[in-house]
Amino acid sequence: TTLHVRYLLSLGDDALVYAQRLGEWLTHAPQIEEDMALGNVGLDLLGQARSLLTRAGEVEGGGRDEDALAMLRDEREFRNVQLVEQPRGDFAVEMARMLWFASYQCELWSQLTSSADETLAGIAGKAVKEAVYHRDHATQWVLRLGDGTEVSRERMQAGLEAVHPYVAELGEDHEAARWAAEQGVGVLPSSLTDAVNAHVSAVLEQATLTMPDAPRWHARGGREGVHSEAMGYLLAEMQHIARSHPGATW
Amino acid sequence: TTLHVRYLLSLGDDALVYAQRLGEWLTHAPQIEEDMALGNVGLDLLGQARSLLTRAGEVEGGGRDEDALAMLRDEREFRNVQLVEQPRGDFAVEMARMLWFASYQCELWSQLTSSADETLAGIAGKAVKEAVYHRDHATQWVLRLGDGTEVSRERMQAGLEAVHPYVAELGEDHEAARWAAEQGVGVLPSSLTDAVNAHVSAVLEQATLTMPDAPRWHARGGREGVHSEAMGYLLAEMQHIARSHPGATW
C-alpha cells in the first residue's frame, strides 16, 4: 500500500468505524429526535467513508472497491484511531467523543478542501459542512449536559475523562500523514491540534466543565493497525454477512 | 439433510451454543473458582458438541467435519433451542439456565446410552456423567442463592422468571426427534419433561424459591432454525475468523 492510499484509508476508516458505532445508537437514544440526529451524523460519516474508500481503491489501482476495503480487510489493515472504535458508552461519553472528533474533522476538512488530490478536495468540500453540523450538535449537548442538572454535569465530566486518553492520537503525525502533508495531498494532524483544543476548551468553559488533566496513558498505534481489543468484535459484526457469502453482490 | 443428521445437529448445536455462552463467562465470574467451574462445564459441552457434529457429518456423508458444521453454517441451519443462545445474564440467570438445561441433559443422555446409533450411545455414556456434575453444580448454587441473602433470593427468583419462557422448547417433539424416537436412535423430548420438572421443582422448594407461573409467551422454532435476534451476533463472533480465511487449517 502506498502512503497515499494509507492516508486515504486513515481518513476513511475513521469515518467508517465511527459510523458503525453511531449505527448502534439507533433505537437506543435518549429521545426519538436523538435517534434521528445520531443517525444523521452516522449517515454523513458513512457517506464520507464510502467516498474515501472508493478513492483509496482507485489510487491503489488493484480493483478493490469500497466494500472490498470495508468488508474484506483484517483488523491489522484498518488505520482508524482508537477513539472511534471504543464501545458505545452512555450519551455523555458519546457527546464527548463527537465533540472532539467533529472538532478535529472541522479543521481537517477545511484544510483538505485545497488538497492536491482533487477528488479528496471535493470530498472535503462536502464533508466540512457536515462536520460543522456534527460539532454544533455535540456542542449543544455538552452545554445542556454540563450546565443542566447535577447528575448530568457529573456524567458529562466523566464522559470527557473517559474519552480524553483517546484524543491525542488524532493529532499524531503518522508516516502517511507526513508524506501527504509534504505532497500537498494532506495536512499534518499536529497542525490541527491547537484549533481543536481551542474549540473544545471554549465549549467546556461555557458548559461549566473542566478540561481533563493530561492522561496517564494515551492511545497510540491505530494508524499502523494496532487497535484496542474492542475492534475485533466490531469487525466481526460488521463483516460477518459479507464474509459468509464470498463473491456475492448485494 | 436427513432426519438422523438433523437430530444429531439439534443435540450438537445445543451443546455448542451453550459452550459458546459459557466461554463468555471466563474472567467475568463472581469468584475465581467459578471461572474454573463455568469453564469446566463449557469444556464438557464443547467436547459433546465436537463428537456430535463429527457424527452428524459422518451420517450426512458429505465430507463436512465439526468445523465445517460449526463455522460455515448459516443461522437458519442451526437447530439449537433458543434457551442456550440467550445473551449472558447475571449469575443467577446463568444458574437458572444451567439447572434446567443440565436437568434436561441428564434425562436425555441417560436414555440415549441405549441409542440404536452406537456412536451416539457412546457419546451419551460419557456425557451423562458430565451432565450430572453440571446439574449438581447448578443445584448447589440455586440453593445458596435461593437460601442465601435477601438480595440473592430475589435475584435467583428473577433469574428463574427470565429463563422460564425458554424451557418448554426443550420438551418439544420436533420432527427429527419423532423420527429418531421411532427408530430407537433418539428419545421423544416430551417424555423427559416430567423428570426434568421434578428435579427442578425439588431444588426450588429446598431453595425456598417459587416455580414461575406458566409464561405468557414461550420460545419455539429453534429446532427448525428459527432463532432469537441474539443468535446472529453470537454466530458473527464465533465464525468471523474462520470465515475470514476460507480453506485455512488451524
Add this chain to the structure above:
Amino acid sequence: EEHMAYFDRLVQDDQRIEPRDAMPDAYRQTLIRQIAQHAHSEIIGMQPEGNWITRAPSLRRKAILMAKVQDEAGHGLYLYSAAETLGVDRSELLDKLHSGRQKYSSIFNYPTLTWADVGAIGWLVDGAAIMNQVPLCRCSYGPYARAMIRVCKEESFHQRQGFELLWTLSQGTDAQRAMLQDAADRWWWPALMMFGPPDSGEKAKEGHTAQSMAWGIKRFTNDDLRQRFVDMTVPQAIKLGITLPDPDLRWNEERGHWDFGEIDWDEFWRVLKGDGPCNAQRIATRVTAHEEGAWVREAAAAYADKQAARSAEGAVA
C-alpha cells in the same frame, strides 16, 4: 349541538376536521388511539430493521437501511405531533406504549433472522402499510391526513428499495436465493394479518369498521385492502422467482382477483395478546432506551429553564 351539526356536515362533504373544530368525543378517542398506535408502530418498527444496521453486507445497503430507520423515527414524530393536536401529549402516549396499554402493529413482534428479512419488511410490510395508509391521506381529520401524505411518500420509496434488495438477491447466489425464499415464507402470512381480522360480509357488524367509515377515518374494509395487497404483490413475487407459502393461491378469472387461503387468526390473536417471539424484547428495548435517557431529557429541560430565566433577566435588566 350546533357544533356537532357542523362536524357532521364536514364529514359528509368530505372536508377536513381541524384541531380547533368541535368533534364527538368518541371520534377524538378513536383517532387518538389509532394515530398513537400508528406512531408506536413506527417507533417499535425501527427495531427489527435496526437489528441489521451494523451487519449490512455492503456500505450502500448500510446507508439505505440507516436512512430508512431514521425515516421511521421521523414518521413517529409527525404522528405523535398529529396526536398531540387532539389534546394528548407524547410522553403520555409513550407511557401507554411502555406499559402495554396501547399497542403497535403485531408484525414487529417477529424477529429478523437474515439479511433478506430487511428486504422482505420493505417489500411486504411497508407494502401492506402503504395499502392501509394511502386511503388515510383522505382521512377526515386534517393533521392525520397531512402526516399520512408525507409518510406514504417515503414509505413507497422504502417499499421500492425493499423490492430492489430482494431483486438483487434473486439474481445472486444459491444461498442468496434461498435466503430470499425463506424470508418470503416467513413474512407472507404475518403481512396479510396486518390488515386486521375480517370485517366484511357476515363480519361487517363486528369491530370498529362501520363507525370508522361513517366518520371518514376508514375508507375500505380490511378485507378489501387485503385483497388489493394480494393482487398487487403476487405478480411481484412471480417476478422475483419465488413461491408464496399458500397452496390455495391462484388467479380467479371470474373474480378478477387472486384467491388465497385461510389466515391463521389464532396466531394473530396469540401474537397480539403477547405470545409472539419478540413482544417482550421489543418493549424491553424501548423501555430501557427511555429509562436510560431520562437523565438526558431532564438535563435538557433544566438547561432550557436556565436559559429562559437568563434571557428573562436580560430582558428585565
Add this chain to the structure above:
Amino acid sequence: EEHMAYFDRLVQDDQRIEPRDAMPDAYRQTLIRQIAQHAHSEIIGMQPEGNWITRAPSLRRKAILMAKVQDEAGHGLYLYSAAETLGVDRSELLDKLHSGRQKYSSIFNYPTLTWADVGAIGWLVDGAAIMNQVPLCRCSYGPYARAMIRVCKEESFHQRQGFELLWTLSQGTDAQRAMLQDAADRWWWPALMMFGPPDSGEKAKEGHTAQSMAWGIKRFTNDDLRQRFVDMTVPQAIKLGITLPDPDLRWNEERGHWDFGEIDWDEFWRVLKGDGPCNAQRIATRVTAHEEGAWVREAAAAYADKQAARSAEGAVA
C-alpha cells in the same frame, strides 16, 4: 535468635522453609509480594487470551484455549493459597491488585490483536514464564516451590501448544504466515522485558536480586535467564520460518550464545507505571467482575453460615 539461626541453616543447606518455621520478616514480605504478584499475573493473564475464546477459528483450538485459561485460574488459586500460608488472605491480596498497590506482569498490558497472538503468548510469554519459574521449583519456601512444580508442568504443556498453534500457521496460507510474523514482531521485545531490568555486571548491586539470591528465592540473575530464553527461542523462530524484530540478533560463536540488541527500558517503565495499552482495561475488567460478584459471594457465605447453624442445632438436639 535461635529460630533465625535455624532459618539460616535451612537456607544454607538448601532445605525448605515451611509455614510453621520462623523466618525474617523481610523474607516473609518479599515472598508475599512475589507470590501475590505471580498469582495476580495468572488471573490478569486470563484476559488477553480469554479475549479469543469466543472467536477461536476451530473447535479443537477453542477447547485448548478454554482449558488453558481455566488452568491459569487454577494456577492463581494455588498461588494465592501459597501466599496465604504466609499469613495474608486472598481477599486482601485481591484488594491490593484492584487498587493498584500490587502489580502483575506488565506483559498482560498488551492487547491480543489476532489469533496468532494466542499462539505467541503460549510460545513466548509462557516460554519466558517457565524460564523464570523452573528455578522457583527449588525456592527455599516450601509451599511456593511445590506450587511452582505443578504450575511449571502445566505451563510447559501450554508452551508446546502455543508453538504448535504457530507451527500450523507457518504451514498455512499467506495470511496465516503474515499473522504469525506480525505476532512475533509485537511480542518479542515485551517477552524479553519479562525477565526484568538488568541485574548483573554493574547493575548487580541495585534491586532485590542479591538479597533474593541469598535467601534462596532467586537462583539466577534476570540477565542470565533472559540469555537462556533467547538461546532457547531463536532456534524455534528459525524453525517457524519467521524473523525476530532485532537487527542485532546473531550467533556469537565465542560466547556460545545469541547476542541481542538493546531493550527499550523506557517502554518497560512506561508500561509498568500505567502507560500501557491495556492497563486500565485489565484492572477495570477484573474489578467489574469482582464487584458484580459481591452479592454471589455474600450469598454463599450466608448460606454456609445457615447450614453450619442448622447442623449445630442438629448436633445439640
